[in-house]
Amino acid sequence: MSDLQARAKDQRARAESAADVSWRGYPQAATAEEDIERTNAHYDLPPEFFLTLTGGRWNCYSCNLWDDATTETESQERKLDLLADLMELRPGQRVLDVGCGWGGPLVYLAKRYGVRGVGLMLSAPQLTYAQKRAHIEGVGVEFRVCHWQDYVDAEAFDAVYTDEVIVHFQDKLSYFNKVRSLLRPRAVMLNKEAHFASSQYFRPTAAGLVVSDIFEESGSYGLLHDELALVDQARFALERAISIPIHNYKKTLEAWQDNLKRSRGGLEELVGPELYRRYSRYLRVGSRIVAGPWMTLDVVLARR
Numbered sequence: 001m002s003d004l005q006a007r008a009k010d011q012r013a014r015a016e017s018a019a020d021v022s023w024r025g026y027p028q029a030a031t032a033e034e035d036i037e038r039t040n041a042h043y044d045l046p047p048e049f050f051l052t053l054t055g056g057r058w059n060c061y062s063c064n065l066w067d068d069a070t071t072e073t074e075s076q077e078r079k080l081d082l083l084a085d086l087m088e089l090r091p092g093q094r095v096l097d098v099g100c101g102w103g104g105p106l107v108y109l110a111k112r113y114g115v116r117g118v119g120l121m122l123s124a125p126q127l128t129y130a131q132k133r134a135h136i137e138g139v140g141v142e143f144r145v146c147h148w149q150d151y152v153d154a155e156a157f158d159a160v161y162t163d164e165v166i167v168h169f170q171d172k173l174s175y176f177n178k179v180r181s182l183l184r185p186r187a188v189m190l191n192k193e194a195h196f197a198s199s200q201y202f203r204p205t206a207a208g209l210v211v212s213d214i215f216e217e218s219g220s221y222g223l224l225h226d227e228l229a230l231v232d233q234a235r236f237a238l239e240r241a242i243s244i245p246i247h248n249y250k251k252t253l254e255a256w257q258d259n260l261k262r263s264r265g266g267l268e269e270l271v272g273p274e275l276y277r278r279y280s281r282y283l284r285v286g287s288r289i290v291a292g293p294w295m296t297l298d299v300v301l302a303r304r
């Protein structure tokens with residue numbers, strides 16, 4: 001039995017003996033500070049590492065849409081166009097991107113749809129790169145290092161969105177309540193996220209631990225119907241819940257693997273061969289996970 005398999009078995013035994021119905025495969029952070037520290041352990045690498053890994057013009061670190069796309073940039077734009085269509089973005093609207101990565105998605109939306117807005121992230125290296133990108137592309141968006149719990153704004157938003165970010169949030173109901181407080185009446189919230197296809201898949205597996213480890217256990221996937229219940233509890237009206245075919249994730253992860261391989265020498269120099277090896281393994285294992293029946297990928301659109 002490998003070390004990972006033994007750890008998975010141990011976690012399963014503990015989870016089962018605890019009979020903890022709220023258990024979702026990964027330990028939950030105790031405080032916001034711990035939350036920030038764990039999340040940044042993944043993201044605080046030099047931006048060049050993630051820009052190379054994600055590729056394309058907009059560097060989305062999330063699943064892109066590959067039907068009708070032949071390049072990474074096209075796949076990123078197809079995905080962002082879908083989100084923009086669902087939110088019905090129009091010029092002049094004010095948009096909040098919670099968990100904005102290296103700024104590419106919000107900068108694209110500002111250029112293509114004429115929106116303005118704010119992007120939040122936790123990681124300082126992400127901020128520096130996102131600000132540089134907005135300046136180069138000449139768009140009026142702002143970026144801030146700020147946990148969503150601490151964000152306040154005098155002007156309301158027309159749309160607030162998250163693209164594969166709430167997996168990091170320990171208290172998702174408080175997040176949805178916060179979004180409600182930031183939106184003007186009748187404005188929209190959009191969340192794109194992966195979910196377990198069944199509560200039977202909450203059990204830890206060796207593959208799940210590889211992904212959990214690379215994210216310093218800062219992630220916790222849930223079920224789509226649990227998320228919809230929280231959205232309702234936060235007094236949103238559901239407009240759409242659409243499923244994105246998971247084969248798009250396999251293609252996205254394969255593209256990221258190719259990007260790593262192509263730049264192996266430079267990336268090993270940048271972050272060291274051990275970290276390079278761990279990322280290659282996580283992408284390989286991730287591809288196997290999304291090729292199976294375990295996960296769904298969904299977009300939820302709800303109105304205040």
Ligand SMILES: C[S@@+](CC[C@H](N)C(=O)[O-])C[C@H]1O[C@@H](n2cnc3c(N)ncnc32)[C@H](O)[C@@H]1O
Nearest residue numbers: 060061062099100101121122147148163165168
């Ligand atoms: C997987 S990346 C997704 C980035 C982007 N949405 C995309 O599609 O490219 C997760 C992002 O969420 C941010 N994040 C995680 N937890 C956060 C929190 N509590 N408040 C604000 N940002 C957070 C991270 O700093 C990172 O930028």
